[in-house]
Amino acid sequence: MRAAIVGSGYIARVHARLIAELCGDVVAVCGRTLSGAQAFGIGQAYDNLDAMLRAEKPDVVHICSPNSFHAEQTIASFAAGAHVLCEKPMATSADDCRRMIDAADTAGRVGAIAYCYRGYPIVRELRRLVRNGDFGALWRITGLYLSQDVCDPDKYVWHFSPGLCGPAFALFDYGVHWFDLLQFVTGQPIAEIQAQFSTRRPDRTWHGNPGEGPRPRGEATEDGGVRVDFALEDQADLLLRLAGGASGSATVMALSPGNPNHIALSVDGESGGFDWLQEQPNSFVERRPGLKIIRDRDPDRLDPADRWTAAVPGGHPEGYPDAFRNVIAESWRGMRGETADFPTFGAGLRGIAIVEAAVASAAERRPVTVDIPGADFARDYPMD
Incomplete structure (x- = not known):
């Protein structure tokens, strides 16, 4: 290409x-x-x-x-x-x-979205296990996306500039990734959300350094900077319900000390559950009554349709660039008409609709139904 x-x-x-x-x-x-x-x-x-x-x-x-x-x-x-x-x-x-x-x-x-975390082989395996019923009907879903990216009070990123980010910060920068991961693995849409937003560092100062973007609107400082009143959330605490009835919670935070990119997904079903961490992407914990098993990445255990995502043999770790490369490759295949199983614009729209529901929920202090007129979840999240 x-x-x-x-x-x-x-x-x-x-x-x-x-x-x-x-x-x-x-x-x-x-x-x-x-x-x-x-x-x-x-x-x-x-x-x-x-x-x-x-x-x-x-x-x-x-x-x-x-x-x-x-x-x-x-x-x-x-x-x-x-x-x-x-x-x-x-x-x-x-x-x-x-x-x-x-x-x-x-x-x-064709339009595709860079939802890179669905490219891990383990994530593909978990998707198959869930959708094949290995864990039974799903009951509980929980997760985290914690980052320390803007923990430093002196750091300024273009997201802080009014008008560049949109109506949310943490959920747009991190949360949509987790929403996609959850829906990709479970095969179920997020149907309802209740959100509580917090802004822990409301004052940010633009200094004109690389990566800070153009000079924003705000109060000029004596050293030539601009003080911005950052009104968006840097922490979002969420209660969620999937269309199939599973429920749970998630926290998304942009200033979590010691967590450069901590993504967690945990699911319980009627016959088993699992836990997966993005920082340890080559394994997951499979849980059964009275039993926990660590499952390491094994290309031979993958469904034949997913084996292409494993670039190296078992025992050799794969990481973020490999997962991201898989998503770009799959998106390009979609552009050539070879597959429908890539992060479509329909999936991208679904993420924005979930954030808009969360914004409304936080403002109105009530649960909000995620309503996407004309959307087709099976088309947005096909199995193959």
Whole structure:
């Protein structure tokens, strides 16, 4: 695939590395500034998306820009004839997601979301076990997504700038990943949510350093910075219910000391359960009455349809880049019409709708039903 990347930050560099591993060709990078795109060091540099699309005519555009730009950049890419792989969150509103889906349909192109954690072989195995009924009817689901990314009170990220992030922070930056992981493994949609939001560090100061984005609105400081009143949640505590009746809780937090990227998923069913940690992705704990078994990653134990996700033999660890590469590969296969089992724009819309329900729940202090008119969960989360 001839790929173009929009954005020149950390996640864009991850995409570039994995595109190369898949023998793709990064033909261009479009940054907020031309110097930023040039510093990327791969492909032709641009600071104008339309100019890049006209000149390069990429097969696929990887959208790695701030949340608020995803919708318009995606729609422009579809209009230029490209497929799109968009970073999460898909957009900042469900309405924008629907516009993106309509644009894909009009152009006859495919949109995918970079839900990278579903690419682990163990996650694929757990999905098969759950959907084959190995744990029986599901009763309890719980989980965590804890990060220390913005624990430092002096750190500023572009998410803090008003208008760039959307109506949520922790849930858009971390939570949508966990929501996708839960629904991917269980094969059931989140049907109801009750949320409590907290903002532990409401004051943030922009200094103009790399990665902080353009100068935001706010109160100027004596040293040339801008003090921003960050009104979004950096901690979300959630009660959840799946369509099949299983219920439980999750916490998503952006300032958890000592947790760079702690993702946990725990499920109980009528005949067994399991626990999985993203920081130890090559094993899971299988639980039966009176018994706990540690299951290490074993490619020979995978369903034949999932064995391609294991790049190395048993006993050799795989990690985050391998899982992410699997999701990009599967998305590209979807763009070539070879599979429907990839993170679709329908799955991306579902994540945004869950966040919108959580925002409403936190504001109104009540449970909120996750309502997505016209959505088809089986189409958004096919088994193969």
